Each structure stands twice: as C-alpha cells, then as structure tokens.
Amino acid sequence: GQNIDQPTEMTATEGAIVQINCTYQTSGFNGLFWYQQHAGEAPTFLSYNVLDGLEEKGRFSSFLSRSKGYSYLLLKELQMKDSASYLCAVSVVYNFNKFYFGSGTKLNVKP
Amino acid sequence: DTEVTQTPKHLVMGMTNKKSLKCEQHMGHRAMYWYKQKAKKPPELMFVYSYEKLSINESVPSRFSPECPNSSLLNLHLHALQPEDSALYLCASSPRTGSYEQYFGPGTRLTVT
Numbered sequence: 591g592q593n594i595d596q597p598t599e600m601t602a603t604e605g606a607i608v609q610i611n612c613t614y615q616t617s618g619f620n621g622l623f624w625y626q627q628h629a630g631e632a633p634t635f636l637s638y639n640v641l642d643g644l645e646e647k648g649r650f651s652s653f654l655s656r657s658k659g660y661s662y663l664l665l666k667e668l669q670m671k672d673s674a675s676y677l678c679a680v681s682v683v684y685n686f687n688k689f690y691f692g693s694g695t696k697l698n699v700k701p
Numbered sequence: 702d703t704e705v706t707q708t709p710k711h712l713v714m715g716m717t718n719k720k721s722l723k724c725e726q727h728m729g730h731r732a733m734y735w736y737k738q739k740a741k742k743p744p745e746l747m748f749v750y751s752y753e754k755l756s757i758n759e760s761v762p763s764r765f766s767p768e769c770p771n772s773s774l775l776n777l778h779l780h781a782l783q784p785e786d787s788a789l790y791l792c793a794s795s796p797r798t799g800s801y802e803q804y805f806g807p808g809t810r811l812t813v814t
Contacts, residue, residue: 623802632791632805633744677743681799688757689803691743 592616594692596678601698602668610663610695612678620683624652624663627694628674636663636676665697673699704728705806707792713812716782722809724775724792732798733775735767736791738808744791750775751798782813 593615602608612622621640625633637645639654639661651664665672675694682688705726714720724733732751736744749757750769758767764786766778775792789810793803 620799625805630789630810632807635802635804638802688746688749691745693743694741 592680592682592690594678594680594690596676596692596695598693599696599698601700604668604670604699604701606668607664607666608668608697610665610676610678610697612661612663612692614659614661614678614680614692616659616680616682616690618683619656619659619680621681622652622654622661623679623681623689624650624661625677625679626674627677633677668699670699670701673697705792705794705804707790707806707809709809710807711810711812713814714779714782715814716784718782719778719780721779722777722790722792722811724777724806725773726794726804726806727773728794728796728804729772730794730796730804731772732795732801733769734793734795734803735775735777736793736805738789738791748777749798756798779811782811784813787812 595613623638624636627633637652644653649666654661675696677694678692679689708723735747738744746759747761748767753769764781768776789808791808792806795801795803
C-alpha cells in the first residue's frame with residue numbers, strides 16, 4: 591500500500607516563510623507533486639519533483655529526498671491569499687501512474 | 702488553453718433520479734480522471750481513461766457509470782445514488798497517464814437528497 595503523511599494544520603504570519611513537510615512510503619515511486627486547494631475549489635498544480643533536490647518557482651520551492659521518502663514545500667513572503675490546503679501527491683510507476691494524495695495540510699496565514 | 706471545464710457547478714438530485722456530470726478539455730490530453738472529494742479529505746480516484754479506454758476503476762459502485770465519448774469529453778452518469786455519495790466530483794486531465802501533472806476542473810458539488 592501507499593502511506594503519505596502531512597501535518598494536518600499549520601499557522602504562519604504574513605511575510606514569513608513556512609515549510610510544509612510530506613513523508614511517504616510507496617513502492618514504485620515515480621514522482622511527487624504539490625497542489626494548492628482553496629476551500630470549495632479545485633486543486634491547482636504548484637510543483638513537481640522526480641529527482642533529489644530543490645525546484646524553485648517564484649515564491650514556492652519544493653524539495654525531494656528519494657532515499658528518505660521526504661519532501662517539503664517552502665512558501666516565502668507569505669500572503670493572506672496563501673491560506674489554503676496544500677496536498678502532496680505521489681505518482682507510482684505501475685498501474686498507469688496513479689496519484690496517491692496525502693490528507694493535506696491546512697495553512698492559516700495571519701496578519 | 703489550459704482549462705478543464707465541468708458542468709453543472711452544483712447538482713441536487715433525489716435517490717431515484719438519473720443525472721450526468723460532464724467534463725471537457727481542449728489541451729489534447731489523452732488521460733482523463735474522475736475523483737470524489739469529501740469535505741476536509743483529499744481527492745479519491747474513481748476512474749482513469751487513457752486514450753478513451755477505461756484503464757482504472759477503483760472498485761466504484763455501479764451506480765456511477767463513466768463514459769468517454771471522445772478524447773476531449775468525459776461523462777459520469779449517476780443513477781440511484783445514496784446520500785453518502787454527496788461530495789465534490791472533480792475531473793482532471795493530463796497529457797498521458799504517467800508522471801505528468803494533472804489539471805483539475807472546478808468540480809461539481811453534488812447533493813443527494
């Protein structure tokens with residue numbers, strides 16, 4: 591089976607930096623995706639890691655360590671609109687590359 | 702055009718009704734997905750279509766019936782649903798099945814009374 595863990599909820603201050611962790615235990619790992627989802631809306635794609643290291647996209651960065659089964663999403667210069675749930679999803683190489691989603695981390699950004 | 706559209710946005714149906722959800726994309730993607738999402742839970746995969754053929758059925762009850770008429774369209778036919786089927790139904794597409802990002806539609810909020 592697949593096991594993906596994220597913290598349930600985090601709180602951070604506007605302008606600060608926050609790191610959201612995701613750990614996974616999967617067989618056939620093929621890549622890790624981060625999505626942002628505002629309440630009642632569809633998930634939107636943020637970033638993708640398949641090799642170890644850091645991927646940077648503006649205020650968002652994502653890191654992957656395949657040997658440790660660990661990823662994090664780093665959000666810099668937090669804005670109020672960053673208040674949302676952040677979903678970590680793992681793609682596995684067999685069975686048409688299904689996505690397995692973590693339960694999501696609800697981020698609350700305070701003024 | 703990087704958009705996945707879904708209709709309707711909201712749907713209320715009785716347990717004896719038959720209704721359909723529709724999904725459309727014009728990105729040339731050849732993989733399309735149906736997910737079900739309950740409040741405060743992650744999306745749960747229901748079906749995957751690859752090149753208009755059903756590739757994955759995650760043991761979904763037969764009261765949900767997917768259909769892929771062509772490479773741009775995906776339907777989900779609903780019949781004799783239960784109140785516990787009330788959820789947000791999300792459609793997604795990706796260039797192919799594989800390690801590609803999936804683009805999600807806005808979802809249909811379904812309430813079964």
